[in-house]
Amino acid sequence: MISTASRTLIVLGLAAALGGCSLFPGMSMPSFFGGGGAEKPKPVELPPSPNLVAVRPAWTARVGEVALPLTVNTAGGAVTVASSDGTVAVIDAATGRDVWRASAGGPIAAGAGSDGKLVAVVTRSNELVALSAGKEAWRQKLAAGGYTAPFVAGGRVFVLTADRAVSAFDGQTGRKLWTQQRPGEALVLRHAGVMLAVGDTLVAGLSGRLVGLNPANGSIRWEAPLASPRGINDVERLVDLVGSVSRVDNTVCARAFQANVGCVDASRGALLWTKPANGFQGVHGDDKLVYGTEADGKLVAWKRENGDRAWVSDRLQYRELSAPLLLGRSVVIGDSNGNVHMLSREDGTLLNRLTTDGSAIASAPVAAGNTLVVVTRSGGIYGFVPQ
Structure with missing residues (x-):
């Protein structure tokens, strides 16, 4: 079941017909999206933190409210937040x-x-804005809105827009x-x-497919389906890939919204x-396991070689x-109450718990150098350093 807070992150938008216009956040969803007025399950109680991994708070910073689909970027020893x-x-x-x-x-x-x-960044007025050294470098009008952070690499800016176009x-x-x-x-x-580079190929998520493109001219090199549309109406047939992904060498593992998790060899587009x-x-992962959180709060570890489940933990269910x-040896996950949970990669047992400002963690935690960084919906930015 998906709560009202979670539904805010997955509001549907009419792409081609309405140019990326979306329904209002928090609007009632069909029953299979967790709507229908049903009482949401009570989150599991959190035990005291065992503090088995030493972590110290290093610094805090602030931006404005974060109600957008945020990607926290790490490059050059810096963290970029919008x-x-x-x-x-x-x-x-x-x-x-x-x-x-x-x-x-x-x-x-x-x-x-x-x-x-x-x-x-992409603005709500459908503009792509580039900034450098604190000043605007240029801006361009887009044909549709976008919910995915632009991908900047090789002297170019790549944009995935809601009309299922990559520019x-x-x-x-x-x-x-x-x-x-x-x-689509x-x-x-x-x-x-989803948008990333694998070697000299730009990899993007279009509908339920990972698509490999030539970054020089946009020509398609390969397509690999992770999920296919099902159902009898547009809502039931909705299929999209959601970031973040797990990349190890040429293998990219990703999630199709409420459908599948899968891995693709991005050197040749083989599923x-x-x-x-x-x-x-x-999802995130290493060369052995791929980790992901389910809609009900379970943490699942899949074997990277074949997708078989290695283990499942319900210690954070409905959170x-x-x-x-x-x-390190932890899987780090944020929840809707501003907690940051550090769980064992081996079996999901709790190693430590960190606190922020009490508002939901806005995106996947990131590592920048030796610093663990998390951002909350109210705009708090927290840096922690594992000892």
Whole structure:
């Protein structure tokens, strides 16, 4: 069951017909999305933290409220964060001090992408805005809105928009270089999608497929389906890939919203395996296991070689969990009460619990150098250093 707070993160938007326009956050959902007025299950009680992993609070910072599908970017020893009011902040991961802070000139719908020099966000007015050293470098109008942080690499900015198109822009001038649009279902999730580089291939999530594109011209090199549309109406047929992903060498593992988790060999576009999984947050992993949180709060570890379940933990059930991060011997997960749980990679037992400001963790935790960084919905940014 998905609570009202979680539904805010997965509001549906009409993509092609309405140019990325979305329904109102918090609007009642069909019963199979957890709506219908049913009483939500009570979260499991949290035991005292055993403090088996030593972690110290290092610093705190703030931005505005984070109601957008946030991606916390780490590059060049800095953490880049965007808030709904248009603030973009680049923060030194070691000290928590601002490297620079600027405005995108309007509310932000998706962000932030960065290569350590150029930062890019998508505004609610469907503009792609690039900033450098605290100043606007350029902006371009997009044909549709976007919920996925732009991907900045190789002197280019790549954008995945809600009309299921991928576009490339020159990083220095903002000139559009190409657009590749693929047909898809009528609905799209208001949730961060998938876009990354694997070797010389740009990999993006389009509907239920991972698609490999030539970053020079947008031509499609391969497609690998992780999930297929099902059902008799547009809502039931909704299928999208959600970030974050787990990449090890050429293997990329990702989640299809409330359908499957699967892995693809991105060097040749070969589907390695898929397994049913009922979740809406991304995954993380290593060369042995892929980890993900389900909609009911279970943490699942799948074997990377074949997708078989290695173990399942219900210790955080119904606590509205973020996507996970692997850090040392821990799987790090945030919840809707601002807790950051550090669980054993071996079996999901609790190692430590960290606290923030009490508001929900806004995105997957990230590691920047030696610092664990989490961002809350109320705009708190917290740096922790494992000892």
